[in-house]
Amino acid sequence: MNKEIIKISRIISTGFILALFVLLSSCEKVKIITAAVDPDATWSLFADIQPIFTSNCTSCHGGTRSPDLRSGKSFASLKNGGYVTTPAGSSKLYSKITGSDHAARSTDTEKLKVLYWIEQGALNN
Ligand code: HEC
Incomplete structure (x- = not known):
């Protein structure tokens, strides 16, 4: 040839x-997250979201690194830092936990709970 x-x-x-x-x-x-989490259930910082932060995040976000995700500190830190704005899908918190460097630090189910909690106003509930 x-x-x-x-x-x-x-x-x-x-x-x-x-x-x-x-x-x-x-x-x-x-990649689309397909875990089954009810968007209409009430998602609570105290009961649903803080346990995710405590087991997956506070080893690094434990006071010196922003946002401070320790129990009793996370609400003020996330609100004041502008991490939990709506639309929830483009909030700094949701973008970070679904981004390539942080995605492995929480499960798809946990990510959706955070998404719906932000969508419902990221209440101190
Ligand atoms: C092994 C350490 C480590 C763990 C565990 C960790 N992070 Fe991070 N995180 C970092 C570092 C380092 C940065 C700063 C660099 C960057 O933006 O990636 C950061 C940045 C962030 C930011 C952006 C901060 C800003 O001001 O832009 C958010 C939001 C965040 N992390 C949330 C979380 C959440 C939620 C979890 C748990 C699901 C988590 N992180 C677990 C190390 C960690």
Whole structure:
């Protein structure tokens, strides 16, 4: 076969593999959370959300790193820091816990509870 043709077909197949890789990695980013959590139930900071922070977050967010997610401190820290604004899906807190560097620190169910608690006004309830 002509050397020129071999070269061109190599370039094309490399381009194809790269395009496939970009496509697949972008699919990963828009992964839709499908855990079953009732959006209409009342989500409570005290009963539902704080336990998530206490077991998954306070080892790092324990006073020196913002937001302070310790029990008794988390509400003021999240509100004053503007982390729990609506629409909940674009709030700083939800964006962070679903972002690539923090996603593994909570389960899909926990993420949805946080989402619905913010959507319901992020109450000190
Ligand atoms: C192993 C340590 C660690 C754990 C555990 C951790 N974080 Fe973080 N978090 C960080 C670090 C470091 C930063 C700052 C760098 C960054 O933005 O990623 C940060 C940043 C953040 C921010 C953004 C702060 C800002 O002002 O922009 C939020 C919100 C947050 N974390 C929430 C959480 C929540 C909620 C959890 C638990 C589900 C959690 N983090 C668990 C280390 C941690």
